[in-house]
Amino acid sequence: MTSTAPSAPLRVLPAPRISPPGVPLPTHAEGAAEQAGRATPYVQDALAVDFAAASDEQIFGQQATRARDLPDPRQWAAHIAQGLVEVMHGVRPPSQVMRWTSPEVYAVVARRGSRAGRRRTSTGAAHRTRVLRVHLCEPADDIVEASVVLVDGGRVRALALRLAGRDHRWVVQALQVG
Template sequence: MTSAPFISPEDDPQDRDRAKKTAGDSFFEAQWTPTALLPDPVLFCLNFTHRAVEVLHGVRDAAQLSRWATEKVFLTIREDAMAEVRKKSLLKPGNTDRSAPEFRLSTPRMSSPREGVIEVTITITYRNRVRASALRLEGIDGRWRVTSFGIL
């Protein structure tokens, strides 16, 4: 005996509770926000990159970035910062520099692959080194959130 496939969750008597739960949960999930309703992305990405560099050098606590980044980005930055601290702990006591690094951020270069998403590159210039930073900002719940971050 074969039964006809269900067309919607409401047709499945065993799955009605799940359908009600799913409809309510989507209201409380992260909501996409259009670019016009979000603050200036230039200032946001400069501030985030500046603070992320400080975290990666062990000068700032990674928890300060948690509000502005997704969990995946936050955990990656935190792990990289902890690895840097472990690396510095292997040096002799006189060889460690615990001061904030001197660096300058370039003007961000931005592109928008779709509404509510901005991809940014920023050049980080140290005294004797230049590095590149890439971020992906997405408008979520009325604010920018960093969904991808990397420093090369």
């Protein structure tokens, strides 16, 4: 056991005041005098808000992401192209590609998928899709344009995709089926 010397008793001190002192409110007599024409010493502060700085869409909307901060666009374009073709044939539900497509692309793909799904149930045939090649072009730091060659059933088809880096993922912003 170690022996410690008796220490001084604890002193409790008030916490330091970190806010400026308030402006005292007028008393009843001062309020009556103010009613008679005297001005009040209190002036309400205004918030420093700049509404012209940026719009809500710029602050809270989708944010651009550079290509080097995203997965390999070649592999990603091959996977999403196969998924989009399967949705358009009615083999895959459209909700599986919703996160990876713009609203315009999603509407087109989902509409084609619902038509193909109705046709497929009547014929009972399903398509098999396989990606052969992917060619890339990067016109901007957050944009990749891909042309995908794939085998769709017994046909060779081409798909052109415009991928944009948004919110740390690739999003299909344009789609052309050939």
